[in-house]
Amino acid sequence: MNSDFCVAVHAFVYLNHHGGKTCSSKELATNICTNPARVRKILAMFKNCEFITTIESGPGGGYQFSGDPDKITLSDIASIMKIDFVEPGWRSGDTDMDCLIASGMGNLMDGIFSDLNKDCYSKLSDISVSDIEHRIFGTTKKAGGKS
Amino acid sequence: MNSDFCVAVHAFVYLNHHGGKTCSSKELATNICTNPARVRKILAMFKNCEFITTIESGPGGGYQFSGDPDKITLSDIASIMKIDFVEPGWRSGDTDMDCLIASGMGNLMDGIFSDLNKDCYSKLSDISVSDIEHRIFGTTKKAGGKS
DNA sequence: TATGCTGTAAACATATCAGTTACAGATAAG
DNA sequence: CTTATCTGTAACTGATATGTTTACAGCATA
Numbered sequence: 001m002n003s004d005f006c007v008a009v010h011a012f013v014y015l016n017h018h019g020g021k022t023c024s025s026k027e028l029a030t031n032i033c034t035n036p037a038r039v040r041k042i043l044a045m046f047k048n049c050e051f052i053t054t055i056e057s058g059p060g061g062g063y064q065f066s067g068d069p070d071k072i073t074l075s076d077i078a079s080i081m082k083i084d085f086v087e088p089g090w091r092s093g094d095t096d097m098d099c100l101i102a103s104g105m106g107n108l109m110d111g112i113f114s115d116l117n118k119d120c121y122s123k124l125s126d127i128s129v130s131d132i133e134h135r136i137f138g139t140t141k142k143a144g145g146k147s
Numbered sequence: 148m149n150s151d152f153c154v155a156v157h158a159f160v161y162l163n164h165h166g167g168k169t170c171s172s173k174e175l176a177t178n179i180c181t182n183p184a185r186v187r188k189i190l191a192m193f194k195n196c197e198f199i200t201t202i203e204s205g206p207g208g209g210y211q212f213s214g215d216p217d218k219i220t221l222s223d224i225a226s227i228m229k230i231d232f233v234e235p236g237w238r239s240g241d242t243d244m245d246c247l248i249a250s251g252m253g254n255l256m257d258g259i260f261s262d263l264n265k266d267c268y269s270k271l272s273d274i275s276v277s278d279i280e281h282r283i284f285g286t287t288k289k290a291g292g293k294s
Numbered sequence: 295t296a297t298g299c300t301g302t303a304a305a306c307a308t309a310t311c312a313g314t315t316a317c318a319g320a321t322a323a324g
Numbered sequence: 325c326t327t328a329t330c331t332g333t334a335a336c337t338g339a340t341a342t343g344t345t346t347a348c349a350g351c352a353t354a
Contacts, residue, residue: 002342003237010239010252017248024299031249032239035344040300047301054300058352061299074259085233085263090150090312092157092179101164102178104283105157112221112274116232116267123266127259136251149311171330182313187331194332201331205321208330237343297354303347310341316334324327 005083007032007042009074013132015052015065022055024062045081069133075125085120086113152230154179154189156221160279162199162212169202171209192228216280222272232267233260 010032015023025036025043032039043063046052051067078085091106093099133139157179162170172183172190179186190210193199198214225232238253240246280286 003235003239006235006237006239006252006256009256010248013252014248026299031244031246032252033241033244033249034239036300037302037345038343041302044301056300056351057298058300058354059298060353061351063300086148086267088150088153089148090153092150092153092181094180097178097180099178100283101157101161102180105153105160105179108279108282109153109156112271116270119266119270120233120263123263124259132255135255136247173330183331184314184333185312188333191332203320203331204329205323205331206329207322208320210331295354297352299350299352301348301350303349304345305347306343306345308342308344311339312337313339314335314337316336318332318334320329320331322327322329324325 002083004042005078005081007034007038008045008077008081009129009132011039011043011063012051012065012072012077012129013136015063016069016129017133018065020064022060022062022064028063042081049080051076051080067129069129072129073125074127074129074132075121078121078124084117086116088113148230148232148234151189152225152228154181154185155192155224155228156276156279158186158190158210159198159212159219159224159276160283162210163216163276164280165212167211169207169209169211175210189228196227198223198227214276216276219276220272221274221276221279222268225268225271231264233263235260 011028014028014031025039028043029036029039043052043054047054051065051072053064053066055061055064088109092109093102093105095103095106097103158175161175161178172186175190176183176186190199190201194201198212198219200211200213202208202211235256239256240249240252242250242253244250
């Protein structure tokens with residue numbers, strides 16, 4: 001998996017924590033420990049959703065959190081980025097072979113990984129941007145949070 | 148993730164399906180569509196467990212399934228191989244920075260991915276080697292299998 | 295007009311992955 | 325004993341992926 005997801009989540013948390021302030025890609029890159037171009041490339045994926053407002057040009061431009069941090073989950077973020085958390089990346093066997101094992105294992109494993117991926121999304125839908133912030137700053141919001 | 152896991156599962160299913168027969172790394176590699184050296188390297192990880200018997204030398208050497216295909220699950224296989232299905236591979240921020248977000252996000256994301264990984268293991272503990280075989284050959288063993 | 299921001303692309307270095315080749319060690323067959 | 329065969333393991337290679345750096349067009353603000 002690409003670590004772009006980590007960058008995006010980090011940016012979301014940072015932007016949310018800095019409230020209405022507009023942050024430049026440079027400021028975000030410094031905090032995330034990466035380069036501004038990468039931040040811009042990743043946050044550009046969120047242009048057509050309401051989570052982040054982008055001011056593309058002019059001094060004072062940058063990114064601003066514009067969603068409900070309690071509603072936006074890591075699953076939402078991953079979904080927009082089309083992240084595959086689990087992926088085989090390589091298929092054993094060959095569909096054209098006679099042996100049912102050789103011809104079937106590729107698709108079968110793809111299916112299993114696809115299921116695992118869905119489970120990841122499901123799990124991440126329980127973690128909101130607010131939750132992350134609370135975990136970092138130690139401010140427990142819900143009493144019943146697990147661990 | 149590495150696709151070694153796919154190779155291992157494929158080999159397990161193949162060996163199981165061929166009963167007591169001893170198969171060489173070459174035969175397995177042909178079926179999996181990879182090279183014998185890779186098969187040997189991967190199956191060597193199972194030397195100290197009872198799932199597979201290895202005859203290391205001499206003509207007629209090779210690998211043989213020696214476990215209970217109903218009991219051995221994909222989770223068992225992954226566990227022995229120490230597979231990380233989900234891994235960040237890159238840490239945003241830096242533990243030494245003052246900002247709590249910058250210093251905390253790395254560990255926090257690691258924790259989340261670690262949880263996802265555990266969930267993957269949990270899911271895979273429901274899939275046995277027999278299950279895979281049944282899926283491939285269309286022989287339904289349990290009536291209540293999902294999909 | 296000058297400045298500063300995003301969006302985007304290209305070039306680069308590095309790491310990872312799988313394939314290939316090779317060889318030591320061991321065993322069975324002749 | 326000699327030969328053939330198989331695993332375990334390491335080194336080398338080529339392809340692909342990943343993140344960094346640099347650069348530039350487009351645009352808004354002062």
